[in-house]
Amino acid sequence: MTDFVAAFIASFITIFVIMDPFASIPAFIAMTHRLDAAQARAAANKAIIIAAVLAVVFLFAGSALLDWLGITMNDFRIAGGIVLGLLGLEMVLGFSLGKESETEEGESVAVLIATPLLTGPGLLSSLVILSGEYGYMPPLAATLTACTLSWVLLVNARRLRDLVGDNVIDIFSKVMGLLLIALAVSFVKGGLIG
Incomplete structure (x- = not known):
């Protein structure tokens, strides 16, 4: 397997x-x-366009922002790992650590789905870490692929719910939460060792 393919798979x-x-x-x-x-x-x-643009901008500008703030990549790995761990716990246990956001009359559905649901602090911190580990191209390709698959799921959301039911979707989300906790541990470990 080539380095690009391995980096793409890990990033994706x-x-x-x-x-x-x-x-x-x-x-x-x-x-x-x-x-x-x-x-x-x-x-x-x-929603997907907003999420993709935000992710790509942060992928390319996130490291410069960290440098400007004097934050090392290891510091950011630890902080990102903590955020991802908390997000994973929320997904698995079904509670919210942050304050609930109430939609105001003028807020767009697309913006609320794009951020914070698809492109939140966990993803943004991960993009900076991934670009530091693999360069820009594998995480960029992985981001665009993940956004495309997310778009397919959102466009077919009503059909998916009717086909598999809310419980199956909830189970998938909880499994994703467990994987997220494992990624968080890996990020923190990498930050402490690095």
Whole structure:
């Protein structure tokens, strides 16, 4: 296996697990239940575009921001690992550590799905770490692939729920949470050893 393929696979698994589009499906369905199919698809399109642009910008500019702030990559690995661990615990145990955000009248469904659900602090910190480990191209390709798969899931969210049910989607989300906790441990360990 080439270095690029190995780096792409490692980056993709990390990014897709953190994005956890399965956890976004119930929220997307709830926020778009009054929209027709075309409007829901447009909201999914916009959400993925926003998430992808934010992720790509942070992938390329995140390290420069850390340098400017005087934060080392090992510091960021530890901090990112803690954030990912907490996100994983939330996913597995079903509680929220942050304050619940209430949607205001003017807020767009797409923005709420894009961030913080798909592209939140866990993903942004992971992108900086991945770019430090593998360079820019494997995480970029992995980000675009994960966004494409997330788009497929969001566009088909209603069909998926009808096909497999809420319980199966919840189980997938909890498995993603366990994987996220394992990634968090790996990030913290890497930060402490490095």
